[in-house]
Amino acid sequence: xxxxxxxxxxxxxxxxxxxxxxxxxxxxxxxxxxxxxxxxxxxxxxxxxxxxxxxxxxxxxxxxxxxxxxxxxxxxxxxxxxxxxxxxxxxxxxxxxxxxxxxxxxxxxxxxxxxxxxxxxxxxxxxxxxxxxxxxxxxxxxxxxxxxxxxxxxxxxxxxxxxxxxxxxxxxxxxxx
Ligand code: 5GP
Numbered sequence: 687x688x689x690x691x692x693x694x695x696x697x698x699x700x701x702x703x704x705x706x707x708x709x710x711x712x713x714x715x716x717x718x719x720x721x722x723x724x725x726x727x728x729x730x731x732x733x734x735x736x737x738x739x740x741x742x743x744x745x746x747x748x749x750x751x752x753x754x755x756x757x758x759x760x761x762x763x764x765x766x767x768x769x770x771x772x773x774x775x776x777x778x779x780x781x782x783x784x785x786x787x788x789x790x791x792x793x794x795x796x797x798x799x800x801x802x803x804x805x806x807x808x809x810x811x812x813x814x815x816x817x818x819x820x821x822x823x824x825x826x827x828x829x830x831x832x833x834x835x836x837x838x839x840x841x842x843x844x845x846x847x848x849x850x851x852x853x854x855x856x857x858x859x860x861x862x863x
Contacts, residue, residue: 691851694842694858698835699817701855704843707832708737711814712744714830719782725749726781726808728774730756730799733788736844736852737816741786752776756795768798783808784829787815788844793824800826816843817857 690697719725727749729738735753742751755772783803790796796813803811814830821837835857841847842854851860 690858691854693851693861695861697856697858698838698840699833699843699857703833704816704856705740708740708816709744711830711832712741712746715741715784715814716744716746719747722747723782723809726778726783727751727786728783728803729753729786730788730795731772732852733844733846734786734816737788738786741814754799756799768795770802777806778803779807781808782810783812785811785813787813788817789840790815790818790823790826790828791821793826796826796828797824 715725725745725747727738727742727745729735729751731753732755738751742749752774753772754770754774757767757769757771785796785799785803787796787799796815800811800813812829813827815828816832817835817840818828818831818833819837820834836859838859839847840857841851841860842857844852845857846852847860
């Protein structure tokens with residue numbers, strides 16, 4: 687069911703594409719960590735909550751889920767300034783950590799997170815990102831990537847505009863005004 691919301695111009699990633707790719711990503715993670723220690727999965731709020739819920743339900747390896755919230759820089763501009771609004775509940779020293787992010791745009795958020803979390807001495811640190819915009823961004827390595835998408839403002843599947851559209855099952859481009 688991909689009926690388009692009237693505020694949106696086109697579907698960028700369909701419900702079916704998301705569902706099958708999320709399962710593939712979970713299978714890759716499960717294969718990479720099979721027989722290993724418990725994973726520590728960090729969802730970045732608010733945008734990653736739906737992706738994280740679907741991803742973790744497909745994981746076949748033991749894992750703990752935790753969340754962080756970071757300041758966003760506004761709706762359509764990028765300053766590069768990132769700040770922690772809500773931190774993890776536990777130390778991650780010695781843990782195998784995977785950051786789960788909804789979208790990489792400029793790359794500042796993931797770059798900042800990598801630096802901060804590496805400083806806490808995890809046993810390993812990887813990232814799993816649903817969509818990355820094709821634009822000039824910091825070349826932050828992504829271990830598990832869902833899709834590369836055009837450089838447009840997208841909503842749905844956790845992504846919002848002014849806290850709307852998060853629960854749409856697809857990712858779509860928002861109409862300008
Ligand atoms: P970055 O630090 O990579 O520039 O941006 C990361 C954050 O910007 C994302 O977690 C998200 O909150 C926001 N963001 C960037 N592009 C989009 C977009 O197209 N749609 C939505 N909803 N959020 C975006």
